[in-house]
Amino acid sequence: MYRLKTIFFGWIACISLVVSAQATKATKEVLRWGADGQGGAPHIFFDPKKPEKLTGFEYEIAKAIAEFMGKELQYCPNDWEMLVAGLQRKQYDILMNAVVRNVWRKKKAAQMGIAFSKPYYITFIQATVAKNSPIQQFSDCNGKKIGILKASKAEQNAIRRLSDAQTILYDDEIKAYADLNNHRLDCVLTEHPEALYYASVEKDVRLLKEPISRLEFSIMVRAEDQVLLAQLNAAIDHLKQQGTLRSIYERWGLWNEQTATYFNTSQTPQTRATQLEQYLADIESETSTGNIYLKSLPFFTKAAWLTLRISFCAMLLAMSAGFLLGVLRTYSFRWIQCLVATLIEIIRGTPLMILLLFIFYGLPKCAPYLPEPFSQWVCMSPFLAGVLGLAINYSAYEAEIYRAGFLSIPIGQIEAARALGMTHLQALWYVIFPQTIRTVLPPITNDFIMLIQDSSLVSMITLVELSRTYQLFSAENFDYFSFGLIVVLFYLLLGLPFTRLSRYLEKKLTAKTQREV
Amino acid sequence: MEANASHQAAGLGLSAAQPLIQVQNLVKYYHQELVLDNISVTIEEGDLVSIIGPSGCGKSTFLRCLNGMAIFDIGCIQINNITLSRKTLDSPIDRDFHKKTHALRQQVGMVFQSFNLFFHRTLLQNVMLAPRIVQKKSREEAEDIAIRFLDKVGLRLFAHRYPAQLSGGQQQRGAIARALALSPKVMLYDEPTSAIDPTRVDEVLEVMRDLDHEGMTQIIVTHEMRFAKDASDYIIYMEQGKFIEISDEDEIFISPKDERTRKFLKKFM
Numbered sequence: 070m071y072r073l074k075t076i077f078f079g080w081i082a083c084i085s086l087v088v089s090a091q092a093t094k095a096t097k098e099v100l101r102w103g104a105d106g107q108g109g110a111p112h113i114f115f116d117p118k119k120p121e122k123l124t125g126f127e128y129e130i131a132k133a134i135a136e137f138m139g140k141e142l143q144y145c146p147n148d149w150e151m152l153v154a155g156l157q158r159k160q161y162d163i164l165m166n167a168v169v170r171n172v173w174r175k176k177k178a179a180q181m182g183i184a185f186s187k188p189y190y191i192t193f194i195q196a197t198v199a200k201n202s203p204i205q206q207f208s209d210c211n212g213k214k215i216g217i218l219k220a221s222k223a224e225q226n227a228i229r230r231l232s233d234a235q236t237i238l239y240d241d242e243i244k245a246y247a248d249l250n251n252h253r254l255d256c257v258l259t260e261h262p263e264a265l266y267y268a269s270v271e272k273d274v275r276l277l278k279e280p281i282s283r284l285e286f287s288i289m290v291r292a293e294d295q296v297l298l299a300q301l302n303a304a305i306d307h308l309k310q311q312g313t314l315r316s317i318y319e320r321w322g323l324w325n326e327q328t329a330t331y332f333n334t335s336q337t338p339q340t341r342a343t344q345l346e347q348y349l350a351d352i353e354s355e356t357s358t359g360n361i362y363l364k365s366l367p368f369f370t371k372a373a374w375l376t377l378r379i380s381f382c383a384m385l386l387a388m389s390a391g392f393l394l395g396v397l398r399t400y401s402f403r404w405i406q407c408l409v410a411t412l413i414e415i416i417r418g419t420p421l422m423i424l425l426l427f428i429f430y431g432l433p434k435c436a437p438y439l440p441e442p443f444s445q446w447v448c449m450s451p452f453l454a455g456v457l458g459l460a461i462n463y464s465a466y467e468a469e470i471y472r473a474g475f476l477s478i479p480i481g482q483i484e485a486a487r488a489l490g491m492t493h494l495q496a497l498w499y500v501i502f503p504q505t506i507r508t509v510l511p512p513i514t515n516d517f518i519m520l521i522q523d524s525s526l527v528s529m530i531t532l533v534e535l536s537r538t539y540q541l542f543s544a545e546n547f548d549y550f551s552f553g554l555i556v557v558l559f560y561l562l563l564g565l566p567f568t569r570l571s572r573y574l575e576k577k578l579t580a581k582t583q584r585e586v
Numbered sequence: 587m588e589a590n591a592s593h594q595a596a597g598l599g600l601s602a603a604q605p606l607i608q609v610q611n612l613v614k615y616y617h618q619e620l621v622l623d624n625i626s627v628t629i630e631e632g633d634l635v636s637i638i639g640p641s642g643c644g645k646s647t648f649l650r651c652l653n654g655m656a657i658f659d660i661g662c663i664q665i666n667n668i669t670l671s672r673k674t675l676d677s678p679i680d681r682d683f684h685k686k687t688h689a690l691r692q693q694v695g696m697v698f699q700s701f702n703l704f705f706h707r708t709l710l711q712n713v714m715l716a717p718r719i720v721q722k723k724s725r726e727e728a729e730d731i732a733i734r735f736l737d738k739v740g741l742r743l744f745a746h747r748y749p750a751q752l753s754g755g756q757q758q759r760g761a762i763a764r765a766l767a768l769s770p771k772v773m774l775y776d777e778p779t780s781a782i783d784p785t786r787v788d789e790v791l792e793v794m795r796d797l798d799h800e801g802m803t804q805i806i807v808t809h810e811m812r813f814a815k816d817a818s819d820y821i822i823y824m825e826q827g828k829f830i831e832i833s834d835e836d837e838i839f840i841s842p843k844d845e846r847t848r849k850f851l852k853k854f855m
Contacts, residue, residue: 485702485761488653489716490691490768499715504706 100140102131103161105149107537108241108544110266110348111321112167113144117351117545120364126262126321126344127165130189133313137304147531149240150220151430156289157182158433158448160531162297164289167260171285172222179292186288186301189314191327193280194227195264197257199249200273204256207281210234213255216245224258227281242267243544249274260284262323265345270352270547283327320344352546362551365542372538373559379452379534380521380563383459387520388513390460391467398468399475400497409468416465422526425458429530455527463520470512474505507578514571518564535559604667606631606771606803607652612661614647621647622658623827631771632801634794636814639824640850645807648824649774652805653694654687666693666771692720695765699777701757703749703764709736710745713764721768728767735763739793755786759793766797773797775806779813791817811854815839823847 104113104127113125123144135142145161156164170185178184198204204213207227214235217224228234237254239245242263248254250271257268261280268274288305290298308314309332318324322342329336354360398409416424432447439447449457478501486496525536533541539556543549607629614622621644629635637645650656652663654670657679662671668690670683703712713732717723723731736742739759749757758778765773775794779787791813797804798817808814814821821838823831823846831838831847842848 479700479702481698481700481702482704484655485696485698485704488655488691488696488698489764490688490720491716492688495719499719500704504704507706 097141098139099143100131100135100138100163101143101145101161102135103145103147103152103155103164104131104166105152106144106146107149107541108243108267109166110545111262111323111344114545115541117348117361118364120361120368120542124344126317126323127167129317130308130314131163131165133308133317134301134304137307138300145531146533148529149218151529151531153181153183153289154430155531156291158430159291160451162290162294163301167262167286168289169223169260169284170287171283172226182292183289184292184294184298186290186298187305188285188287188331189305189308190286190318190323191331192261192284192286192323192325193327194224194258194282194284195261195268196277196279196281197246197249197259197264197268197274198255198277199252200275202255202275204277206277206279207231210256214253216248216254216257218242218245218259221259223260223282223284227258241544243547246271246274261325262321265322266348269349280327316340322346361542361546362555365538365552365555368538368542369535369555369559372533372535373563375532376521376524376534377563379455379459379527379532380517380524382456383463383524384517384520386456386460387463387467387516390464392471394464394468395471395475396497399472400493413465413468416461419462421458421462421523422529424462425455425526425530428458429454451527451531454530455524455532458530459520459524459527462523463516466516467513470509470516471505474509475501477508478504507575510571510575510578514567517567521563522560535563605629606666608662608664609652610662610664612648612651612658612663614644614651614656614658616647621827622651625661625827625829627822627829627832629803629805631803632798633819634798634804634817635806635820635822636818637805637807637822637824638809638811638814638850639830643824644827645824646776649696649776649805649807652772652774653696654690655696657687663690665690668693692768693771695762695768695770695773697758697761697765697773697775697778699780701749701754701761701781703757703760705749708746708748709741709752709760712749712760713767716764717767731767732763735766736760738766738796739763740789753786754782755789758782758790762790762793771803773802773804775804775808777807777809779808779810811839811851823850825850 106113106115106123106125108114109125111125112127113123113131116122116124128144131144132142143161145155147155147160149166152164152166152168155161168185170188173185196204196207196210204210208231211231212233214237215228216237216239217228219238219240225236228236237248239248242257242259245254245257245259246267249257250273257264258281259267264276268276288301290301305314315324315332315334316339318328319338319340320343322345324336324338326336394409394413397405398413399406401409428449429451432449436444436447482500482504483496486500487493491499524534528534528537528540535556539552543552546552605628607627609625609627612622612625613620623644625648637648639645647656651658652665658672659675660672660677662669664670668686670686670690672679672683703709704715707715710729710732713735714725714728717728717731718725733742733745736745739762741756741759741763744752744756744760749760752760758781762773762778778794779790782790787810791810794804794806795817806814806818820832820834822829823838823842823844825846831842831844833843838847839851842851
């Protein structure tokens with residue numbers, strides 16, 4: 070019997086080990102900066118030449134600001150559409166990622182509890198069209214198909230000024246420009262810096278001369294962090310006077326008329342746009358030599374380790390919780406059985422993605438209404454939220470597997486145990502459960518492999534795991550094919566050992582208890 | 587008729603001051619169908635009683651009532667000074683009742699038609715389990731007991747086999763050893779040989795005969811007429827939830843008193 074107990078306590082030890090390894094301690098005061106590095110050139114992205122290195126003009130500004138404040142910069146990646154939600158749930162303290170201040174109405178900002186710093190950069194919307202397109206200015210786009218990014222308000226406002234145009238939303242610039250190239254779109258609207266970097270890679274496109282709208286990039290903070298806001302404004306002023314900002318923009322090829330006017334200086338650049346040149350050259354050379362694939366491997370390995378940890382913890386939790394639910398569903402009082410059955414149906418009826426978003430972004434909203442320990446618990450780390458979401462979702466499925474397992478044990482087994490004077494609990498623990506484990510092992514392994522794949526959804530809540538890494542690299546290097554093969558290989562390698570292990574256990578456990586056929 | 591039958595049974599066990607098993611006016615319904623119809627019987631220590639009768643007549647239910655696997659609706663069962671009683675149909679099944687049932691089960695060993703050995707344990711572990719967790723005996727003690735009883739049923743050499751590796755007769759003998767390991771006062775058998783290869787039936791019956799010689803009280807529901815005739819102290823013929831006839835083993839086969847008994851036995855003879 071202690072075999073069961075060993076397994077049980079082993080589970081708990083495993084979970085606590087992996088979870089505790091997750092807890093990090095902060096030594097120096099950090100400035101937590103939220104941004105989306107996926108397809109993020111030139112704002113923030115991973116250097117195509119050295120994928121372990123962050124780069125980008127906003128990255129340089131953020132570093133300069135943190136240095137000015139005497140803090141350490143910590144980059145907190147998040148999905149573009151989720152950036153504001155992440156700030157609200159205190160995932161990071163500043164949000165600096167092409168946040169356009171002047172599209173936000175004051176009332177709305179106040180309602181959402183956010184505030185803005187002074188602008189640190191001024192730019193405009195850039196329309197990009199095919200080289201041979203008849204479109205000469207933005208007003209020619211009437212009645213055309215226009216591609217923009219999701220959650221890009223300024224561009225949507227610009228389109229609204231046209232009398233009629235069909236809008237198509239994209240996750241990232243690369244897909245939009247690819248569709249422009251394929252003639253699925255007539256025009257792509259993005260912020261000028263992105264057009265400069267992404268459209269330039271495509272050969273058959275042309276940037277319209279006309280600047281559309283005025284975009285004021287500023288840093289977003291939570292409204293209650295007034296001290297931080299003042300510090301940020303001071304930092305921006307300082308960097309502006311020192312010329313740091315100007316030199317950054319010039320190196321990245323982003324120095325423009327609008328910003329020059331805002332800074333009250335001359336428009337002619339003083340230095341060459343070395344970073345832009347470098348970027349374009351790197352993209353060209355890295356993908357053509359295949360160097361980037363080798364360099365990406367450590368990232369995929371790291372991401373695979375995260376995927377594995379999340380899946381493993383989630384599965385252990387799901388197996389334990391599912392077991393409990395399965396027992397209650399099968400052997401408890403009638404009304405508890407009904408309750409559990411309803412719960413299982415609700416969980417199974419909820420898409421995993423909704424559950425993850427709800428736990429990560431939804432729950433912290435009720436923090437103010439909860440008593441002390443709970444209000445902290447609901448604001449959990451992405452790792453914990455991911456594990457919990459996956460575990461809850463899968464526990465419902467595991468519960469049903471266990472139930473089927475329990476019901477497959479002949480009734481005579483429990484009768485014999487009861488006739489021997491065992492209590493109901495003893496009969497379950499010593500006779501039914503050990504026999505069930507053998508029955509449910511194959512379907513549970515099957516579920517585990519499915520869970521490894523479903524864990525890709527935790528990329529929605531800021532975790533950079535395998536599939537997120539795939540998106541990052543493929544978007545950055547315009548190559549969904551080769552990185553696709555790499556990521557598939559990694560998923561395969563993750564799942565395979567567990568399939569083998571379960572085969573082995575199955576064989577070992579059932580060898581003598583079943584008649585050979 | 588019933589009164590007559592119980593009178594006879596009482597008359598057969600003459601000596602003891604307090605009979606080991608006393609059943610009075612047992613009634614059980616199953617979904618409003620009367621399964622046990624006012625049954626009374628007294629069984630003395632050391633008796634071997636066979637219950638015969640057509641299927642569905644309530645034999646198994648009666649047996650299951652004796653060890654609390656089935657709960658009767660009205661009546662009283664007394665085994666070795668533990669009394670389970672329910673006065674009316676709506677008498678509550680309370681904690682006390684469950685406690686007594688639990689105590690009763692330790693006095694009563696039960697052997698099933700389908701053996702029901704625990705598939706995931708070896709024969710030895712099967713026999714050891716109940717002494718270990720029900721009687722809280724130490725591992726060594728339980729193992730000693732298990733080996734002793736496996737020896738008794740002739741399975742000592744098979745102690746480390748799993749049930750799936752044993753024949754039906756061996757499994758049933760193992761099940762008997764498992765029930766004996768709790769040192770019960772009474773052994774109940776619910777058609778113990780029905781699921782066994784005919785050539786293997788005798789090895790099981792032999793074990794029961796040995797137990798009878800050692801003075802074990804045994805109640806057997808069986809279709810094994812020859813065994814019932816040879817080994818039983820007396821035989822009960824049951825039909826439609828009633829004990830129709832209780833009599834000496836030869837008497838019932840040679841000159842059954844009741845017409846229904848005669849008809850039933852005719853099919854077997």
